[in-house]
Amino acid sequence: MLARLRYLLAEGFEVASLSGYDDASGQGNAKILFLERDENGVPRVRSEIFDVDHDEMEQCSRLFLSRQSGAQE
Numbered sequence: 001m002l003a004r005l006r007y008l009l010a011e012g013f014e015v016a017s018l019s020g021y022d023d024a025s026g027q028g029n030a031k032i033l034f035l036e037r038d039e040n041g042v043p044r045v046r047s048e049i050f051d052v053d054h055d056e057m058e059q060c061s062r063l064f065l066s067r068q069s070g071a072q073e
Contacts, residue, residue, distance in 0.1 A: 015067075031050070
């Protein structure tokens, strides 16, 4: 998830939100929600689901929040 988030941010995608749950009840405990524009510039909401551990989710959260606040990684 962290690699995908870095890619999306580097390519200029608008990442709207991250979510993650710290439980082992099943696969897909984290999600990235972002906008992808088609050839006409019309935005589409996309989501991708990931299996992450606590440490990776923490890193994703820090990166996302640093970008939201305008700070550099």
